[in-house]
Amino acid sequence: ERGRYAAPGEDQLALFLNARRRTGxxxxxxxxxxxxxxLWQLHDTFILAQTGTGLAVIDQHSAHERILYEALLxxxxxxxxxxxxxxxxxxxxxxPSEWLAWEENAGLLARLGFRLEPFGDRTLALHAVPDLGPRxxxxxxxxxxxxxxxxxxxxxxxQHHRIASALACxxxxxxxxxxxPEEMDRLCSDLFATDLPAADVHGRPAIIQIRxxxxxxxxxxx
Amino acid sequence: ERGRYAAPGEDQLALFLNARRRTGxxxxxxxxxxxxxxLWQLHDTFILAQTGTGLAVIDQHSAHERILYEALLxxxxxxxxxxxxxxxxxxxxxxPSEWLAWEENAGLLARLGFRLEPFGDRTLALHAVPDLGPRxxxxxxxxxxxxxxxxxxxxxxxQHHRIASALACxxxxxxxxxxxPEEMDRLCSDLFATDLPAADVHGRPAIIQIRxxxxxxxxxxx
Numbered sequence: 001e002r003g004r005y006a007a008p009g010e011d012q013l014a015l016f017l018n019a020r021r022r023t024g025x026x027x028x029x030x031x032x033x034x035x036x037x038x039l040w041q042l043h044d045t046f047i048l049a050q051t052g053t054g055l056a057v058i059d060q061h062s063a064h065e066r067i068l069y070e071a072l073l074x075x076x077x078x079x080x081x082x083x084x085x086x087x088x089x090x091x092x093x094x095x096p097s098e099w100l101a102w103e104e105n106a107g108l109l110a111r112l113g114f115r116l117e118p119f120g121d122r123t124l125a126l127h128a129v130p131d132l133g134p135r136x137x138x139x140x141x142x143x144x145x146x147x148x149x150x151x152x153x154x155x156x157x158x159q160h161h162r163i164a165s166a167l168a169c170x171x172x173x174x175x176x177x178x179x180x181p182e183e184m185d186r187l188c189s190d191l192f193a194t195d196l197p198a199a200d201v202h203g204r205p206a207i208i209q210i211r212x213x214x215x216x217x218x219x220x221x222x
Numbered sequence: 223e224r225g226r227y228a229a230p231g232e233d234q235l236a237l238f239l240n241a242r243r244r245t246g247x248x249x250x251x252x253x254x255x256x257x258x259x260x261l262w263q264l265h266d267t268f269i270l271a272q273t274g275t276g277l278a279v280i281d282q283h284s285a286h287e288r289i290l291y292e293a294l295l296x297x298x299x300x301x302x303x304x305x306x307x308x309x310x311x312x313x314x315x316x317x318p319s320e321w322l323a324w325e326e327n328a329g330l331l332a333r334l335g336f337r338l339e340p341f342g343d344r345t346l347a348l349h350a351v352p353d354l355g356p357r358x359x360x361x362x363x364x365x366x367x368x369x370x371x372x373x374x375x376x377x378x379x380x381q382h383h384r385i386a387s388a389l390a391c392x393x394x395x396x397x398x399x400x401x402x403p404e405e406m407d408r409l410c411s412d413l414f415a416t417d418l419p420a421a422d423v424h425g426r427p428a429i430i431q432i433r434x435x436x437x438x439x440x441x442x443x444x
Contacts, residue, residue: 040262040270042277043434050264059441204442210432212265219281220426 039184045175047184054211060179062200063191064135064172069201070194071132072164075112083113084131090139093123097150098143105149108163114138135183141170165201261406267397269406276433282401284422285413286357286394291423292416293354294386297334305335306353312361315345319372320365327371330385336360352389357405363392387423 040048047058075081094102099122102109109116113130129138138145148154148166156162173179179187191197191206200206262270269280297303316324321344324331331338335352351360360367370376370388378384395401401409413419413428422428 038262040260042272045434046437048262048270048277055264055270057437057440059443062441205440208437208440212267215268215279215430218279218427218430219284221281 044178057208061172062206065168065200067190068168069164076160081113082131083128085128090126098146101146101150136171138171144170266400279430283394284428287390287422289412290390291386298382303335304353305350307350312348320368323368323372358393366392
């Protein structure tokens with residue numbers, strides 16, 4: 001069953017180059033506009049891309065998750081990570097275990113760019129969040145993050161990894177969200193700039209390949 | 223292995239409706255332009271289309287072959303099938319068996335819209351050909367058609383079927399030919415107007431389906 005789709009690898013470069021060509025990074029586009037390989041969104045869930053040997057299918061959630069995960073880990077290393085001031089501070093009233101999770105992780109969250117203030121009786125006011133692009137809204141997933149940390153259900157080599165992983169998973173673009181062509185371009189470019197583009201933070205594939213020869217075989221032309 | 227891709231059927235209607243929606247046949251397009259399901263050409267060989275349950279992959283050659291085959295069979299029934307006058311008549315010098323094949327099939331070829339005149343010493347001048355759209359150039363495949371008929375290699379229930387089959391196979395759009403979006407639209411609409419859209423003239427699939435649940439399984443999300 002696995003053999004039906006090749007693991008990414010030799011083809012990733014081709015995909016990346018296609019994405020660069022489309023965005024004009026490498027200069028002029030070939031003359032025949034309609035022939036340029038594109039990025040296509042399928043069911044608002046997968047991004048399809050023509051590669052040198054066939055078709056790559058990218059799970060948009062897994063891809064964004066991987067991008068956010070690595071960006072959050074990198075943010076821990078920064079002097080002052082990019083933060084986004086919220087126009088209207090959000091307040092959260094927490095359960096006892098979530099409050100405990102916040103107290104335990106307040107320092108690490110601050111290092112990511114979260115600016116939080118206790119606001120009486122297990123309530124927090126959130127004033128700023130890590131800024132990792134227009135599609136990432138950590139203020140929406142903040143209570144889920146605390147739940148995940150309170151549950152201890154997030155695996156990770158360290159608390160840094162656990163926070164990055166939980167926040168990436170909760171905050172990433174979901175299946176069913178339509179993306180503009182430029183957003184797909186950006187997502188693919190960012191994905192291929194990560195250390196491990198082929199896998200999401202849970203170790204599941206972020207990309208599968210469907211080779212032309214597999215398609216030809218399905219058409220009884222193999 | 224077959225189970226990986228569902229046979230077309232329940233989903234064909236969805237595909238057809240998508241195609242109609244795109245071409246505006248059914249009226250207004252939904253407001254969100256980027257969400258409209260599209261038709262995408264992969265490696266200038268396959269047409270990809272979003273369907274209700276996943277992705278349909280259409281072999282452009284098989285699809286055009288099926289369309290031409292049924293149109294040619296229908297042309298035999300017409301009083302005066304659509305013919306295209308050639309601006310510059312083409313001449314062909316034939317081998318003995320091809321010449322024989324022409325003599326045997328001259329009546330049927332004429333009924334399709336071929337207008338041929340002997341031009342001395344096993345040479346034919348071709349003045350008009352069946353007119354089945356801008357992508358069909360029977361004058362190019364005419365000598366191959368006579369070869370196929372001379373070889374007796376083309377199966378078919380009758381000589382009508384054999385001629386339609388050989389001419390469709392030789393004259394259909396090939397793999398590697400880029401298509402404009404309107405051409406893909408037209409090809410899909412025409413395919414779904416045939417009696418047997420799911421199969422080419424050799425009984426091979428013209429369409430395969432890749433279901434969302436199959437993709438999800440490949441991403442270990444099934």
